[in-house]
Amino acid sequence: MGAERLAVSVEDVLHVADLANLELTAEELPRMAKDLNAVLGYIAQMSELDTSAVEPMAQVGQVLGLRAAVGGETLRADVVRASVDRGAVMAEAPETDGRFFKVPKVIER
Amino acid sequence: MVEAKRLVETWTVAKARAAVVEGRVLAAALAEEHYERIAAVDPEIHSFLALTRERAMAQAEKVDAAVKAGDQVGPLAGVPVGIKDVLTVKGVVTTAGSKILEGYRPPYDATVVRKLEAAGAVVLGKLNCDEFAMGSSNENSAYGPVKNPRALDRVPGGSSGGSAAAVAAELCVASLGTDTGGSIRQPAAFCGVVGVLPTYGRVSRYGLIAFASSLDRVGPFARSVEDAAVMLEVLAGPDDMDATSSQEAVGGYKTELGKGVDGLRIGVPEEYFGEGLNTEIRAAIEKALDGLKAAGCTIHKVSLPHTKYAVPTYYVIATAEASSNLSRFDGVRFGLRSEEARTLAAMFRNTRDEGFGPEVKRRILLGTYVLSAGYYDAYYRKAQQVRALLTRDFVEAFETVDVIVAPVTPTAAFKLGEKTDDPLQMYLEDIYSVAASLAGICGMSVPCGETADGLPIGLQVLGKHFDEATMLRVGAAVEAAQTSA
Numbered sequence: 001m002g003a004e005r006l007a008v009s010v011e012d013v014l015h016v017a018d019l020a021n022l023e024l025t026a027e028e029l030p031r032m033a034k035d036l037n038a039v040l041g042y043i044a045q046m047s048e049l050d051t052s053a054v055e056p057m058a059q060v061g062q063v064l065g066l067r068a069a070v071g072g073e074t075l076r077a078d079v080v081r082a083s084v085d086r087g088a089v090m091a092e093a094p095e096t097d098g099r100f101f102k103v104p105k106v107i108e109r
Numbered sequence: 110m111v112e113a114k115r116l117v118e119t120w121t122v123a124k125a126r127a128a129v130v131e132g133r134v135l136a137a138a139l140a141e142e143h144y145e146r147i148a149a150v151d152p153e154i155h156s157f158l159a160l161t162r163e164r165a166m167a168q169a170e171k172v173d174a175a176v177k178a179g180d181q182v183g184p185l186a187g188v189p190v191g192i193k194d195v196l197t198v199k200g201v202v203t204t205a206g207s208k209i210l211e212g213y214r215p216p217y218d219a220t221v222v223r224k225l226e227a228a229g230a231v232v233l234g235k236l237n238c239d240e241f242a243m244g245s246s247n248e249n250s251a252y253g254p255v256k257n258p259r260a261l262d263r264v265p266g267g268s269s270g271g272s273a274a275a276v277a278a279e280l281c282v283a284s285l286g287t288d289t290g291g292s293i294r295q296p297a298a299f300c301g302v303v304g305v306l307p308t309y310g311r312v313s314r315y316g317l318i319a320f321a322s323s324l325d326r327v328g329p330f331a332r333s334v335e336d337a338a339v340m341l342e343v344l345a346g347p348d349d350m351d352a353t354s355s356q357e358a359v360g361g362y363k364t365e366l367g368k369g370v371d372g373l374r375i376g377v378p379e380e381y382f383g384e385g386l387n388t389e390i391r392a393a394i395e396k397a398l399d400g401l402k403a404a405g406c407t408i409h410k411v412s413l414p415h416t417k418y419a420v421p422t423y424y425v426i427a428t429a430e431a432s433s434n435l436s437r438f439d440g441v442r443f444g445l446r447s448e449e450a451r452t453l454a455a456m457f458r459n460t461r462d463e464g465f466g467p468e469v470k471r472r473i474l475l476g477t478y479v480l481s482a483g484y485y486d487a488y489y490r491k492a493q494q495v496r497a498l499l500t501r502d503f504v505e506a507f508e509t510v511d512v513i514v515a516p517v518t519p520t521a522a523f524k525l526g527e528k529t530d531d532p533l534q535m536y537l538e539d540i541y542s543v544a545a546s547l548a549g550i551c552g553m554s555v556p557c558g559e560t561a562d563g564l565p566i567g568l569q570v571l572g573k574h575f576d577e578a579t580m581l582r583v584g585a586a587v588e589a590a591q592t593s594a
Contacts, residue, residue: 013474020432020477021439021454022470023462035471036478038533043421046491049498056493059323060309060549063500064574076349088216094446101441106453 008036114149116142120282122188122336126229129187130176136169136187140231143189147233147280154278155255156271158194159202160234165189169231184339186229191275191284194235195242196327197316198222205318206240206250206268209464210444219316220348221285221327228343233281237271240466241435242287242320244268245295245538248529249468256525259301259565263522266296269330273300276330283331283340287317289324290423291517291542297330297554298517298567303337303584304330308575309549310355312341313348321430322353324423324546334555334585338362341577360578370586371405373579376510380416381541387520393558393566394516400590401514401583409510413502418495419544424536425479425492426547431469432476438464471532500548503571512583513571516541517554521564541569551577555584556591 013033017024024032057063087098095102118124120139128134144162151157172187192198195205197215204210218226226232239249247255247270255270257263258278265274269286273296276284286293288306297304305328312327319325329340345359377398382391398408440446440460447459465473479488506513519540528535545552550571557568568587572580 008478012478016474016477016481019481020473021436021457021461022465022473023458024470025462028467028470032471032474035532036475039424039475039536040478042533042536043425043488046418046421046425046495047487049415049418049495051491051494051498054494054497056490057497057500058493060500060574063497063504063549075352084216089442092213092216092443094440094444103441103453104450104456 008033008040114146116146116279119279119332121333122185122282122331122339125188125282126184126186129172130182132176136172136231137166139187140165140169140189140233143233143281150278151280153256153261154258154274154280155253156237156275156278156280157191157234158204158206158237158252158271161198161201161232164201165231165233168226172229172231183228184343185225188230188283189233189281190225190230191233191236191272191281192222193238193269193272193284193286195238195287195318195320196222196285197318198232198235201235203235203318204252205242206238206252207464207466207469208251208445209438209460213444215316217316220313220350221344222316224343225285236269236275236284239268239270240469241318241431242268242289242292243431243468243472245291245535246523246525246528247271247296248525249466251466254525257300257522259563260522263524263564264299266299266522268292269304270296272330273297273302273304276300276302276332283329283336285327286330287325287327288546289321289326290427290546291539293328293330294517294542294552294554294567294569295538299522299565301556301559301565302330302332303334303556303588304328304554305337305341305577305581306545306552307341307345307577308355308551310353311357311551311575311577312344313346313351313354315348315350319434321427322434323430324427334581334588335363335366337553338366338581341581355575357575362578362581365578366582366585368582369404370401370582373406373512373583374510375401375406375408375583376411376506376513377408378411378413378416378506378513378515380413381515385519385540386516387560389560390516390519390521390566394514394568397557397568397587397590398514401586404586404590406583406586411506411510411513413506413544415495415498415502416544419499419547420536420540422492422495422499423539423543423547424475425488426496428472428476429480429489430476432473432480435469435473468532496547499544503545503548503550507573511573511579514583515569515571517567517569518542521560521562521566545571550574551580553580553584555587557587558591
């Protein structure tokens with residue numbers, strides 16, 4: 001995983017921005033490409049380590065050998081109880097009819 | 110200017126509570142006194158983003174009424190506190206330092222806010238921070254940077270810069286911050302206050318606006334280790350509303366401080382004292398280690414061999430999780446919606462373009478990149494494997510020592526604007542803090558002298574998973590050696 005193979009082009013940044021639903025301006029693009037290359041170049045040093053026999057760690061509990069909550073022993077009882085008030089939630093929405101969130105049309109004609 | 114509107118005295122949690130409980134001062138007057146100082150001093154510091162005067166006064170009057178009636182009051186009765194703006198307070202503007210949440214009033218309280226108020230604390234307001242807690246200098250706040258009360262041309266650290274600065278400037282007695290890669294410990298070090306990173310799972314995160322879910326933690330800032338211990342005792346414990354909160358029993362942290370440190374084994378990791386560490390910081394920590402030895406501790410060299418991979422690993426995992434967590438900000442349910450868009454797809458993109466600042470966009474892009482097809486194994490899976498190695502380093506070291514002592518930062522507080530042009534340089538600020546974040550162990554920063562220029566130096570104590578009690582005891586011994594020196 002050499003530095004050259006990692007080089008991120010402006011097209012790559014555009015592709016990733018698209019995946020992330022980010023709009024980038026013409027000024028932002030080259031700057032982001034430069035920064036991403038610098039950071040990814042630094043990150044590449046991880047490849048010095050042989051990790052072929054290492055189990056990936058997603059959560060701290062894995063290492064502690066804590067029981068996972070799969071058996072439900074650390075989950076709360078599954079009972080109906082009051083939640084956040086709908087009116088209070090809808091009051092913060094940019095656009096709503098009081099029951100649903102409203103958004104612009106999905107397909108442009 | 111920080112001298113303006115001095116408080117009657119430098120309050121600690123213990124002093125403030127005692128004064129309120131013994132009827133020497135009203136909780137309402139204590140809150141008012143702090144609001145006056147905030148009005149006089151905070152225009153320079155910029156630590157508060159919103160004040161919650163009405164709520165604070167109602168709470169203070171409730172405490173005063175309980176005292177008058179002779180009722181039992183909580184361990185934080187009347188203590189004025191501030192809350193980092195990534196934690197929700199019902200009905201109070203909560204922005205996470207971002208334009209995308211400008212004016213957002215959450216419909217519920219974070220569990221930690223509820224717990225503080227149940228213990229009698231008076232919430233004065235919301236504290237400035239880097240946007241979505243992403244930053245090491247507080248310069249990424251969309252609402253302007255916080256200045257370091259100890260040197261106004263310098264950063265307070267980040268991302269919980271406002272939480273550290275407000276406590277250092279005596280604008281509140283204690284505060285809440287959050288730490289994903291060092292965001293409590295580093296600003297505590299830069300501002301000369303105590304900051305505690307509890308073990309992952311120790312404190313509920315319900316009501317915390319998520320940045321990186323496998324790393325995010327909530328913890329206290331205070332002006333003494335004892336105050337931090339009292340705060341942690343209130344905050345800790347399981348929560349029905351956070352499935353990642355632990356059932357592990359909470360210690361009597363304040364009481365345990367009385368045990369002292371005689372016989373404790375202190376580990377000193379060589380990897381944290383290498384090239385790049387400022388010589389004054391090194392000297393201050395070595396002096397503190399001598400103090401611990403004099404107090405009966407034994408000092409042992411330990412090795413954490415994967416330390417150099419901590420920053421790269423962190424910036425893969427944290428940004429990957431952030432790219433996922435921040436997808437919820439899309440203009441549909443809360444916060445900003447771009448006026449520009451005529452279709453749903455354009456609305457998402459324009460809203461996120463207008464709402465997010467450059468550092469947040471950079472991290473979303475990086476996180477999306479490392480998770481994208483063709484790169485997942487090389488970056489994300491690899492980082493998860495290295496994370497396991499980094500964690501194993503600590504678990505093995507803790508087989509022979511009780512705590513680890515290290516610097517918090519390679520340098521003291523740097524100048525505003527000094528590192529803003531180079532993201533990688535800014536990321537390297539986190540070199541001594543991110544490994545503990547990845548491993549999920551507890552940590553703290555405790556003041557340990559100052560540089561020749563008068564800038565605070567922080568010493569980091571790292572403890573075993575769920576052993577905050579021993580970590581705090583060592584922190585208290587370091588603090589005691591400072592005050593007696």
